[in-house]
Amino acid sequence: MPRPILATIHTDSLIHNLGVARRAAPESRVWAVVKANAYGHGIERVFEGLRGADGFALLDLSEAQRVRDLGWRGPVLLLEGVFEPRDLELCSRLDLWHTVHCDAQIDMLAAHKTHAPHRVFLKMNSGMNRLGFAPDEYRSAWTRLNALPQVDEISLMTHFSDADGAKGIAQQMATFHAVTSDLPGERTLSNSAATLRHLDAVQASDWVRAGIALYGSAPDFPEHSIAQWGLQPTMTLAAKIIATQAVSTGASVGYSSSFVAERPMRIGVVACGYADGYPRICPTGTPVLVDGVRCQTVGRVSMDMLAVDLEPVPQAGFGSVVTLWGRAANGAVLPIDEVAIQAKTVGYELMCALAARVPVEVSL
């Protein structure tokens, strides 16, 4: 028998969450962002759930190849564009659309021999200072691209730094509009947070780029939960209890004796640890579901195991199923965001960090 731990990818929830993104941007087309191996879910595993999208956006060329290998003939966008000249050959061969965010990429295009000109997305750095042309360089980049025989349609793109928070997007929107208002071409501005929170950006987006929302994590947690956005978990991580311990008052649990019982306790030892991708930093009190009932971890997370307080579930014991995040058999949901916040991070990081040793199943 393998260790009793399993991740499950929920196709029905991917379909549902894509519907949420569509309803938030009814006039736009939707990129399903599947970078980082579909946020740790596996591109092949999410494909059935996300094939209703209008295109797939990602950044690794080998991932673009995998999307084509799945039989996807629609749009595929490279969010960071090409990294070296021969990447353009793959763009030609696989018909990939690609972002152009710097002069080096325009130089590569100008030297590229292709029969079919490429569709490109010209990216503006409207304030995030990561990728893109500065506002005062943007139009000359556009003009230069537009003159290239290698280039077909030019779309306009920017990315928000604060769509999830208090600062918002007003400044970046104003910068983008000031520079691009009279340029032709389709626009793509909104990520998940902007799609859910900022109608003005959605209305200015011919394409929205939905990532995290598709995977059942709220981009602005804890201001909003997935329940408030109507999203469902798409990844469940579950493991079984492989031992129980009766712990008396004053006894400790786990490494460094960091947890000391203040009363007699029944502890369940769960076959999931940091080597499975469960964050070691999660403190005592991090929520889990045991047989679908909310319980809490106690003590340090170790490599292969963690401990939970079984007080709320007297019937639970050896073999009981513990949901670390996602949904339990009784329908109870533990959003990945609630675990992420205990780990001082975001749902993105937890789902991306699911370890290779965890077996994964797709539920259709």
Ligand SMILES: *Cc1c(COP(=O)(O)O)cnc(C)c1O
């Ligand atoms: C990752 C990414 C997205 C998706 O972001 P989410 O917050 O996951 O919705 C959109 N656009 C670009 C350029 C990205 O890199």
